[in-house]
Amino acid sequence: MLGLDRDAWFLLLPALIPVLVLSVGPLVYGMALAFTDAQSGVTRSTSFTGLDNFADLRLDSLFWDSFRIGLVWAVCVTALQLLLSLGLALLLNQNLRFRWLARTLALVPWAMPEVVVGIMWRLVYNPDAGILNNTLRHLHLTSGHTDWLSSLTLALPAVIVVGVWAGMPQTTVVLLAGLQNVPVELHEAAGIDGAGLWRRFTHVTWPAIRPVVLSITALNFIWNFNSFGLVFVLTSGGPGGKTRLPMLFAYEEAFRYGQYGYAAAMGLVMIAVIAVLLTVFLRNRLKEADQ
Amino acid sequence: MSTAAAPVPEQQAARPAPAAPSSSPGRRVLRRRAGRTGQYAALLCYLVFLAFPLLWLVSTAFKSPRELGSVDPTWLPRHPTLGNFRTALDEQPLLHAALNSLLVAGAAALVSVAVAVPASYAMVRFRGAVSRAGTGWILVSQMFPLVLIIIPLFMVLKNLHLIDSRPGLVVVYVVWTLPFVLWMLQSYVRAVPVSLEEAAAIDGCGRWRTLRSVVLPLLAPGLVATLMFAFVTAWNEFFFALVLLKTPEKQTMSVILTHFTGAEGAADLGPLAAAALLATIPSLVFFALLQKRLVGGMLSGAVKG
Structure with a gap:
């Protein structure tokens, strides 16, 4: 190319400055905070406390409960999202009638503010005026007075369903784009050779969309693990902390109790765990791909 | 098939x-x-799974308080009413919140795209250490939990007196939408044929002239799509707005909506549904416009080389 590197810098600068000042900078600062006793509203200066926050975290059973809930949530939502979205994408890739309707509907959750999705499902789950209990009552499946979001056992599954609903569109669109790149001729050839639907899926479709599936699953997992707004609106972490995702926990710690240093340490632990899990996940999958 | x-x-x-x-x-x-x-x-x-919560939201928004109190709710409101919308608008400063959201999201989208256009061009056309670092940052930025960013950001913005201020939120949204905006714009820039730029250079166009008269016009459809996407993302955002805006007059739509779901939230289902519905309209309109681009390949037909 006819490029001079000076020009490249000049073009990058307007984006680089805000990113450095407001993203990279705070990130480094935030990581540093994890090793201090920073608090809000305290006049004495913050001091370096080494690994104290992490030592406290290790013994903080509430945090680990929340962490376990976060993992259950992230794994369930990500897996169900993938499964359901793959099914929907395969259907949308067929020439079915009403496909346009499904396509449009599949995009709507993506366009909705998280808060609205949360409010909407609160209306659905409402024990008295909600449509879910009402339908179940009419079908004589339950007595129809279940308080979904306040039940110690049902709150987490109920919230997971909402997470899946809200996250399906993006995954579906990405998978659909992947499916549309699968060469039609290959499918036809396999069909002529007598391969059934399932064999055509495992031998033609799956290998072609595998990279897309891997990257969207990894991204979904990260997004879900870090999600906040949906559950904040649905249950605020209740009942009894049964849906308190790590992000909600850290938010309370930082902005209700003002423990900045401690909350930053939580954030750091979350990143570490995500990084380890992703490395394991991606490495195993890539190894499989090599075979 | x-x-x-x-x-x-x-x-x-x-x-x-x-x-x-x-x-x-x-x-x-x-x-x-x-x-x-x-x-x-x-x-x-x-x-059914995708539509029923939506239909229920719409149905609830048009029901009278008396009907909402009945034990046996129906799908269709028996006596459709606009009363909930009126109550919602009276109870909370919804219109003001909508204006706040519009200003913040609009400004953030404009600045984010304006800053990202030259950067994405540079990242596509000059492959070097800088663009590789840029791509790396785009990916890594997706991984970090927002707490780790928001705490130091909160402290920095506090020193700059940008807490509880709409310009402060705009700045945060610009940085927050940048990774995705850069990602999207890069794919549009890649679709602009290099040969066109070379032809312009041979015709005596300088670099800036080429950018302005050749590249930018070809990017226009992509720019519009990216703008809309950034706008919707900022309009829907909740976490930063919740942490950074404390005065009700400055709060955006997402935050104001949570005021309906207070301790006595159960009593106010109708206005809650009505307000939620109103808050979704702008995003839905933009998404309807964007739909083709999101579903059908993002690049097809953008450039006739």
Whole structure:
């Protein structure tokens, strides 16, 4: 190319400055905070406390409960999202009638503010005026007075369903784009050779969309693990902390109790765990791909 | 893939055929038919799952308080009313919040795209350490939990007196939408043929002239799509707005909506639904406009080389 590197810098600068000042900078600062006793509203200066926050975290059973809930949530939502979205994408890739309707509907959750999705499902789950209990009552499946979001056992599954609903569109669109790149001729050839639907899926479709599936699953997992707004609106972490995702926990710690240093340490632990899990996940999958 | 207009006579002829060997055409057609039915059944399940919460939201928004209190709620409001919308607008400063959201999201989208256009161009055309670092940052930035960013950001913005201020939130949104905006714009820049730029250079255009008169016009459709996407993202955002805006007059739509779901939230289902519906309209409109671009390949037809 006819490029001079000076020009490249000049073009990058307007984006680089805000990113450095407001993203990279705070990130480094935030990581540093994890090793201090920073608090809000305290006049004495913050001091370096080494690994104290992490030592406290290790013994903080509430945090680990929340962490376990976060993992259950992230794994369930990500897996169900993938499964359901793959099914929907395969259907949308067929020439079915009403496909346009499904396509449009599949995009709507993506366009909705998280808060609205949360409010909407609160209306659905409402024990008295909600449509879910009402339908179940009419079908004589339950007595129809279940308080979904306040039940110690049902709150987490109920919230997971909402997470899946809200996250399906993006995954579906990405998978659909992947499916549309699968060469039609290959499918036809396999069909002529007598391969059934399932064999055509495992031998033609799956290998072609595998990279897309891997990257969207990894991204979904990260997004879900870090999600906040949906559950904040649905249950605020209740009942009894049964849906308190790590992000909600850290938010309370930082902005209700003002423990900045401690909350930053939580954030750091979350990143570490995500990084380890992703490395394991991606490495195993890539190894499989090599075979 | 065969289409929905499958050969009908073949199907009819096939019906009486005995199910003999598995390769007989009759059996195959039957199986395909069963497959089609199964596909439609599955599609119906998806439609129900995707649509019923939406329909319930709309239905609740148009029900009178008396009907909402009844034990046996119905899908269709018996006496549709706009009362909830009126109550919602009276109870909370919804219109003011909408204006706040509009200003913040609009400004953030404009600045974010303006800053990202030259950067994405540089990242595509000059492959070097800088663009590789940029791509790396885009990916890594997705991984960090927002707490780790918001705490130091909160402290920095506090020193700059940008806490509880709309410009402060705009700045945060610009940085927050940048990774995705850069990602999207790069794919549009890649679709602009280099040969066009080279031709312009041969014709005596300088670098900036080429950028302005050749690259930018070709990017226009992509720019609009990216702008809308950034706007919707900022309009829908909740976490930063919750942490950074404390004064009700400055709060955005997302935050104001949570005021309906207070301790006594159960009593106010109607206005809550009405307000939620109102808050969704702008995003829905933009998404309707964007739909083709999001579903059909993002680049097709953007450039006629």
